[in-house]
Amino acid sequence: MATIRRIGILTSGGDAPGMNAAIRAVTRAAIFSGMEVKGIMRGYKGLISDEIETFNSSSVSNIIQQGGTILKTARSKEFMTPEGRQIAYDTLVREGIDALVVIGGDGSLTGAKLFAQEYNFPIVGLPGTIDNDLSGTDMTIGYDTALNTIMEAVDKIRDTASSHERLFFIEVMGRECGYLAINGAIATGAEAAIIPEMAYEKDQLGELISQGFRKSKNSSLVLVTEGDITGGAMAMAERMKNEYPQYDVRVSILGHVQRGGSPSASDRILASRMGAAAVDALNEGQRNVMIGIENDKIVYVPFSKAIKKNKPFNDDLMNTLRILSI
Structure with missing residues (x-):
């Protein structure tokens, strides 16, 4: 050579x-x-x-x-x-x-x-x-920098969510991969994450509600991976308003802020x-x-x-989030 x-x-x-x-x-x-x-x-x-x-x-x-x-x-x-x-x-x-x-x-x-x-x-x-x-x-x-950017942003959103007793759907990047959403949810103490890896297996939002979502909490945060597979935060919020009008729902799309920073x-x-x-x-x-x-x-x-697009997803992450969000 x-x-x-x-x-x-x-x-x-x-x-x-x-x-x-x-x-x-x-x-x-x-x-x-x-x-x-x-x-x-x-x-x-x-x-x-x-x-x-x-x-x-x-x-x-x-x-x-x-x-x-x-x-x-x-x-x-x-x-x-x-x-x-x-x-x-x-x-x-x-x-x-x-x-x-x-x-x-x-x-x-x-x-x-x-x-x-x-x-x-x-x-x-x-x-x-x-x-x-x-x-x-x-x-x-x-990835690590973007995850930290998400954490800082969600921490701030929680302050206003708690003040107004609201449910926030927060959209993060990732498209076909839910690592930013799931680890962002764990890092911020969010109640749930809606990710593409689970989208074909079950109705993630429906399951969330059926399990007694929010319970006695005065605010809730749900991180949603962007893209067509999950529908994104706007689609989740629209469905929530139609099917569960008792919730005061808001949306925050973090967008390109996730790409920037030192x-x-x-x-x-x-x-x-x-x-x-x-x-x-x-x-x-x-x-x-x-x-x-x-x-x-x-x-x-x-x-x-x-580039096979089949990176194995760690199911333990979702189980950890479910346990800690009670």
């Missing part, structure tokens, strides 16, 4: 706190290993339009504490086409880039998998997504470890793998496993 002399780094998809820490770690670990580094702006879109900058150690100084991504991120419909991927490959060849590190979520790594297969190009992925929905890793970059210590450390491991993986000849962490150990996860 040819020696890798120059690597490219890009961030793609939704931004996540800790992406900058990962960029910093990849850059400095690569330089430490004697490689040159190119920063690719705006994800796959920048790869097609040749928005590429030379990175050195000072390029990533003083960014570990910053949210978002200094490389920016954007969607690229063109990269979804064979013609677009050909342009991207031609750019890599022209820039002398021998390997890529892609930081992003399911969609980003799906694109990386396809590109790597088509052009036999070395790519290592880092799981950068607040949803924590990638298989093969206990934690994704950005990354937590946990996310900075995770991103740093994974970024350095990505360079190690390339030096070892790995390709088509995502860097994961399992039981506090770095692991290499094939893209095909990481």
